[in-house]
Amino acid sequence: MKSKLSKAIVAATLLTSIPTLTNAQYQPYYPTYQQIVKRYQDNYLLDSITKNKVLNSNINVHWNPNDNSYCWYAKEIQPQIFEYIIVDTKNGKKIKAFDMDKLLHSIPSDTIITSKDISQVFINKKDDNILFVWNKQQYSYLPNFNKITLLGKAPLEKPVNPYGKTDFKDRWSRWGSFATDTISPDKKWSATIRNGNIFILNNLTKTEKQYTTNGTDANFYGSLAWSPDSKTLITYHVRPVIDSNVYFVLSSVPGTTRGVLKSNPYKQPGDPFTTYEMFVIKPQEEKITKVKTDIIDFFDAPEIHWEKDNQYFSYERVDRGHQRFRIVGVNTNSGDTTNIVDEKTKTFIYENRLISYYLPESKEIIRSSEKDGWQHLYLVNTATKKEQLITKGNWIVRDVDSVDTQKREIWFSASGLYPTEDPYNIHFCRIKFDGTGLLDLTPENGNHKVRFSPDKKYLIDRYSRVNVAPISKLKSVITGKNFTTLEIADTSALVTIGTSLIEPFVAKGRDGKTDIYGVICKPSHMDPNTKYPVIENIYAGPQDAFVPKDYLPYSEMQSIAELGFIVVQIDGMGTANRSKTFHDVCWHNIQDAGFPDRILWIKALAEKYPFVDTARVGLYGTSAGGQDAMGGLLSHPEFYKAAVAACGCHDNRIDKQWWNEQWMGYPVGPWYAEQSNVTNAHKLKGALMLIVGDADENVPPETTYRVADALIHAGKSFDFLPIPGSNHTDGGPYGRARKKDFFVKNLLKVTPPDRNDNDDFPLPKTGIR
Template sequence: MSIVSKICCLIFSGLLFAASCIAQPLPDYKPSHAEMVANYKEAARRDSAVLKTIGGFSVVPHWIKGEEAFWYSNVLAGGKTEYIYVNAKTGAKKPLFDTDKMKAAIQEATGISDPRENATIPIIGYRSSSKSIIFVFDGKNYSYDAAKNKLTTIDSLPQVELASVAFKEPPSRWESFETDSLSPNKQYVAFIRDNNVFIKKVGEDTATQYTFDGSNSYLYESLAWSPDSRYVVGYHIKPVKDSSVYYVLSSVPGTTRGQLRSQAYKQPGDPVTTYEMYVFPVDNNKGIKVQTPVIDFFDAPLLHWSTNKQYFFYEKMDRGHQRFRIIRVNAASGETNTVIDEQTKTFIYTNRIFTHYLPATNEIIWSSEKDGWYHLYLADDRSGDSKMITQGNYVVRNIDSIDEKKRQIWFTASGMNSNEDPYFEHYYRIDFDGKNLVALTNERANHKVVFSPDRKYFLDTYSTIDQAPQTILGKTETGKKIADIQKADISSFLQVVKTLPHAFKAKGRDGVTDIWGVYFVPANFDSTKRYPIIENIYAGPQDAFVPKSFIGYSREMQSLADLGFIVVQMDGMGTANRSKSFHDVCWKNLADGGFPDRILWMKALAKEHPYVDTTRVGLYGTSAGGQNALGGLLFHPEFYKAAVAACGCHDNRVDKQWWNEQWMGYPVGKEYEQQSNVTNAYRLQGDLLLIVGEADTNVPPESTYRVIDALIKARKTFDFLPVPGMGHSDGGPYGRMRKRDFFVQHLLGVAPPSRNDSKADL
């Protein structure tokens, strides 16, 4: 063999050896039973020891009437509280009062030898007029004049002066809307008698009957006066009595028999009550049928009247959630025209529709995802012509308030900044014409802002999953920071927990879209070992669920990780708060659960961190998460090996109508059966624990029992934990204990602690 050949062989052998070294996985983390018991004890110790270790976690301002100032209570690490006064113009801080002087005054008045050692003094309020502190101590009410260092006992707590906030949330459009029977001008009364409509003058016995065809099965109801007292709007209603679901309380104290309970419960496809709209003019004894389709979804809608009171508007969502309209009604004639008519091939997210009516200028602000992102529009309330207020590849998340005089909108949005987590919420102000967009928050974090009552100032508390909360004071007009107010002290917290969760992103199924999540490692983490994964899953399309702010004492995922797992959570496609196309993945497709994205995310995490073991993966979830948890074993058994599913809505035909028709569509189609965990129970591979509370009024317990029936018929093995008296939950403390034991046994291969041993101390 030539020298060149020998060299090539050596190089090739070296490459093979290097490749084999690289491919060699880390040894699995497999504790002994004794080590596992110690992990349980240590996790429980941390859960207890972590309390009261964080100081300055939040700032809740109490704005002082007549001053550009506020005070707040600051809970320190250890649990003691201090009270801070802040000059909003300068950001200067000082104690609200001299604590030592106040406590000395308390000692003199109460005879308590050392009030410094007593519980924190609960301050009820601050009275700016007298510069006095109102509080309760040792069961008595006091007023303390800080300037005069004078303590006065008071018989009752006075009404504390508070600066009011003008903006109020409007009533829900989807509740059954009606007004008081007395007209706004106090001259007439509208009422229902024998299922028909009557109107009479106040003080008179004789009433004018407007309808004559009302009956128990086709009645008139839900009367609402116009603001000028000229009209009453009402409905001819065909009521539907909802069918009931049942459950049995097996263990009610003082009984020897199970107690049957029932409740009315609409399921997908069930018939609904319908409403035909009428107008009843006070000056005419004949009703006018409004020329509009029958309302076959939700109840009598909220009415919005024009300035001249000749027209009113109402909103209509068609059953199936694919068409939303704003309809304008001529009260005198019953004629209508549709101002806004939005239709989609998938769904319109009903609960996130925003509308705000501007009758003085004949305009409507409304929200839509018609351009692919959730944005705000300004429409003419007569023609419906509209233009975008916000636009871009980001999501308007919430409307804080609207200033009609300045024609400005205050809102939150996420995804506007390309260099950060697209779920971080930021606060903005924008003019009605889409100009003068002002960002009030800048730090790369999740933000929560509260404004002063006059909106001149704001307090911004921001944090991330691994960065402690900070609060700054800012000037609303410019968005500029005035002063740092507080930063949470987590030094003692870190001494207990040892580690914080981490954010991680990876590409989803399309190879382009970033999927964002978090992961938790054990407190006694050893990077030279490989740990099983447990996914906390909830893929309900109504929101996104991965925590974005500092979670502090919320310990469930970290406490589970401390037993010897990598615990993860991520938002896959089909959840909310991203683009419309991202959300649309869930349409008639809840079984998808974002699993293709979730699995890729975990594989990417393992590629970057060799201590993550994708051969031992479990998942758990509650409600829709319970549906997802079992779905992981049914539809992706090649990846998931164990699941704990609590009170799952395993068959979308069994669950509540309003939630399931929103995502699975109406009429009930073949998708409902095809994607049911009951229908697919025969597919089960891996280890399964089902948990259900027998008193669940949210998802009928029979949803879980139907899965059990199908599993038994398919001769599958599984564990089952019914919890007597428990409602819709993960099984409570006992259910969470059993969940931990289940994963320890099936993913770590270690016997969990034996709690039936009389010598056990767990």
């Protein structure tokens, strides 16, 4: 198998050295039945043997908790075989922490123990002591004496993703309701709600006062929040809305003879929200004041941000429709309000990407905005309401990690810093409040993930590109200087197998100027004189960008490619992480899905690589990608010929409120119906497969069933694959196998192997999920 694949790679490489061939000389790939069976067999083998073939792709560094003078990590020397390395952070010197074989042989056991069997390794360099866990027991090991001691039951340890999303503690979700304890911080006052009204008890005098009389069980007062000095209580007169239910039937629950009806509250676009009318109570003064602001009718009770003197607070407000964002200042004595920040836009403000960091000591706020066309940070003076741009340029701030109020510095991540680099690559930077001193701590070309030492003097920088293996470095946070390269991921075992590696590709978008980024997966066994059909893995959700940027040794896209396809993934206009103009394409226009850019990209790919057959293009996607996949057939049948749409949100009126109103706007306009796959189902051309789980709580299953109903009424042919008992899904292993069969049948025009015939289909079964 290895030799065949290696020869295939050589053949693929020869492709670029045959300049005499023209497009006309490339013959479309239409395999015989026997050839496709062989491809399936090789495909299943590759899916298996490519697992765990890259070593040290993601190392997890642990720090000496006392002074961070050293750190340690597990180095994978063979698959699932480790040794531990200590790093001196002062000079970057690396040494082996202990002899792993000696430690393993010291463990009293009748079974063979390997390094993968031990965990929670803690190295105390000062005492020359190793703590570790094996078989749910904790041991101490002294390497110099080769002595092991059982300490007892292992302590619980929460799994840590060493390169998870970094986020500062002051971030919150505006979708989460805010409330504090009913007892004031100084314990002097206790607030209670009875019959919908507020009563406050003085815990010292045991006297109680009723502050409201118009509350009821239906329209009550609640969402209480005390000021830090316990002199002020924020409350709201709440008029709740009970969300309507969506329903689905679980058709195949074990032990039943009937379908089980399920329901859950589900807010759809246009549905009403609970409202909050804000009041301020001062119990020492026995005074209640209505805050002079509009009733809050979008999101729940907001987070309260107190000024140092506790006489003023601010809260954030996003108007429904996502076209106005305010930070409102409130005077607790008078109830007067002022807009510290009042930003409006003709399209949308991406609420989920708003960054706000409050500095009460200096009466400042660090916030983000795209008002100059790029996501940048601003310093706001809450007294004067003046804003100063901190970061600037044709690049974006992705997130803020932390703020140093003493040094007046911000630690943040950014994309697009370098014109010659992929603009989606994330870098980690530091800058002063006044916009000076910008320092990229991670300047190497790649997508970076960092983890700081506890004292934030050092960082571990792991970076890679989609086709360049990860490198992990120890760096100084002060200077960005590289102390040492910890590990470079070992890909030799994967290279030996001979699979085709994923490649980045860039082409111009619809405006002829903007670069559109994507990736391409090719079969490992390519005929240099053959044209292969294209399958696009599509997800055009405006909430993010989706083309992988980290090293990707093997994936489902490559697995599909091995059957004889060119598989691509593209971020077209309308997705996030670029300029505001790039993103705004999606406004009231989800149906666009970046298709003009995607089609041009694939055509440009065919111009560079004649083995790309643009006459046979398919696409597949899940969730919003399912909507996009079917949408491609409906809106661009001249280009896309086959699609697999899994659990698609095919009609933005039926899908979840928060996602759809963000991009399609509020109130619900006629464009919602005009862009619905249900509305446009009668336009279907080409081959379509619909997949849906009948227990989908994310996108109501009825969305897919409504599409099926519209197709049936229009007399259209399509494949339909319901997955009993499954939630939001692409069908799992079974659905992914059926997806491959679908594209083999409709793009390669050959009957896939019969999964019901063991002689005809001698492959591993995929009927699990």
